[in-house]
Amino acid sequence: MSNIVLQPNSSGTGSITIATPNTNTDRTLNIPDVAGNLVTTGDTGTVSGTMLAGGHGGFKSMQVFTSTGTYTKPTGIKTIKVIATGGGGGGYSGSPTRNSGGGGGAGATCIKVIDVTSISSISVTIGAGGAGGTGDSYNNASGGSTSFGSHCTAGGGERGFREDQKTGTLGVGGIPTGGNINIHGGMGGTGSGGTVADEPAGSGVGGASYWGGAGTNGNNTLAAVDTTAYGAGGSGADHNGSTSGAAGAGKAGIVVVEEYA
Secondary structure (H helix, E strand, O other): OOEEEEOOOOOOOOOEEEEOOOOOOOOOOOOOOOOOOOOOOOOOOOOOHHHHHOOOOOEEEEEEEOOOEEEEOOOOOOEEEEEEEOOOOOOOOOOOOOOEEOOOOOOOEEEEEEEOOOOOEEEEEOOOOOOOOOOOOOOOOOOOOEEEOOOEEEOOOOOOOEOOOOOOOOOOOOOEEOOOEEEOOOOOOOOOOOOOOOOOOOOOOOOOEOOEOOOOOOOOOOOOOOOOOOOOOOOOOEEOOOOEOOOOOOOOOEEEEEEEO
16 A cells, blocks of 8 residues: 655645555546535534535425315425325215116326425315215215316216216216326226116225225115225115115325425
8 A cells, every 4th residue: 555645734744645545456536626625524514504405315204185275395395296186976875776876986196296496385175075875866976176286186086876877977087187197096886786676786886096995885774884095986875666875975085295305
């Protein structure tokens, strides 16, 4: 091993010795063409917090929205990942002749990474879950849309339908827009039964969302069990020709914001 000794100061003291590796291979030390200080392991005063903040760190924190509000960026956050899910549609309760109702569609999910260096706050809208139906009536409701400002929107799932009246978008899952990843909501299951009262039937289960599946379906005396998975659709119920159980409600949407420095 050889040493390189730098010129001492004018008093002849305080020389700096750089030890070179014990190898025959040439080594090159590149010095940036800028003014500054060399930093050593014993230096406690040269590196400032501002200098460290110039780089990007990892995951720092998270905010979760289950109701409409405003996202406010914490200090030091530069990038966020948003997961937004729309509300699920409610199930249909059944009819005297068609017996069982269909399940509601699930809300869509969009996932987006956003540079927020020049953003301080963003409005958040959470889509409501659709009510489940009662009796032989379209009093069930579709789920609402969830949005994160103008960056992405996750549509709500459509309400479930009577088995013989499948038209348009009834029972269809929500549609997402604006995400880096766009996931459509799962479709609600179709009701069943024949054309006379009290035929054996199995009502349709609600559609599954990004967060999980629907609750169990109901019969003519027991209501369907509401789902606990954000954005999932409500399941249908059954009608025995004289009475029907209540269909399940869809679950409201959610927005999750992961924050990175």
